């Protein structure tokens with residue numbers, strides 16, 4: 001028989017505890033709730049864009065020479081012969097939506113967040129997937145260094161709330177276009193004598209995007225990159241001042257960071273402040289989140305010239321870091337009550353009771369197949385229901401049931417009409 005399996009690099013999120021607890025949907029819900037709360041604390045509002053965009057969007061934004069555009073996009077032609085791409089990242093689509101909908105004209109602050117799947121055709125490995133999920137935030141219209149700091153603070157606040165430890169914030173500035181031009185020349189001058197010993201990828205990048213060589217993970221490039229000149233020495237005074245202020249405001253908030261002048265990020269739209277948060281608990285794919293300023297993007301996509309800064313964190317990596325620390329979900333999707341009916345009349349009355357309890361806001365599971373009582377009891381405990389009620393002829397005659405709390409074994413008599421109130425926690429059961 002044919003077996004149907006997922007494409008490589010993809011996974012299911014399921015409501016059961018598996019070998020990989022980070023794939024449990026209880027945990028996803030909890031983490032996503034905290035992400036939404038943190039976004040709200042910082043004044044960000046949700047934006048949702050389609051999973052598909054026209055391929056053309058990502059070429060001038062993420063960058064033609066970037067790994068994402070050159071080899072990782074899921075692109076295809078639709079039936080109308082349009083070239084479409086499953087979004088590999090969230091920033092370009094959000095800015096496209098802001099420009100297309102003229103959202104910048106709305107009398108509000110323009111701080112937007114998203115929780116969304118992204119698609120990159122990369123080599124799958126632990127922590128690297130072909131469909132991954134990001135929580136991202138983009139702040140539009142503020143060029144103050146404090147806006148950069150607010151974004152980093154929000155990321156830091158999120159990780160703190162999630163109790164993640166062993167994190168380092170790496171910080172750099174890529175300066176403006178002119179600063180980068182000067183640096184590019186200086187870097188090429190330095191790299192030229194080493195060109196033949198650089199990795200094949202880096203040799204290709206020498207002319208197209210030499211800054212990306214700084215980001216190379218290839219062993220043969222490491223020592224050469226170590227001795228490279230620092231971009232921070234090429235910053236124009238206004239960029240230097242901006243970067244100094246970012247560091248100053250971060251220190252004011254007590255947020256620790258490490259300046260790393262080789263940090264360039266893998267997407268072409270950045271300028272000025274860039275940062276990455278790395279986790280010591282994640283192995284090779286240690287980057288848990290990253291972002292920075294990308295001031296030219298809005299005007300490049302046909303909008304006004306507004307400054308922009310943002311960040312995104314990979315949700316899988318957040319969950320895996322939590323798993324590594326032994327953190328689990330406090331949220332449960334288990335039902336409050338498991339109702340077991342014995343006999344035909346009880347099934348009918350129980351069905352009605354279940355309906356009414358749900359109307360009253362109580363989560364109930366009732367088993368409709370007539371199983372043995374013992375089987376139902378063990379199912380209730382496997383499902384981790386909080387309470388069990390057995391409804392039979394006796395209970396119906398008395399108008400009263402025995403409410404059993406599974407964890408403690410405590411049994412309490414409750415009138416049928418009072419069950420919703422008790423289960424909603426409005427009355428303490430004695």
Ligand code: HAM
Nearest residue numbers: 089091127128129132287288289290291310311312314
């Ligand atoms: P990025 O660094 O490419 O930035 O991705 C953000 C985060 O997504 C990474 O730090 C990582 O945690 C996660 N991630 C990326 N690729 C994968 C993958 N294949 N599997 C699992 N997790 C992954 C961006 O995408 C920018 N749009 C961030 C940004 C927003 N910059 C400004 N605003």
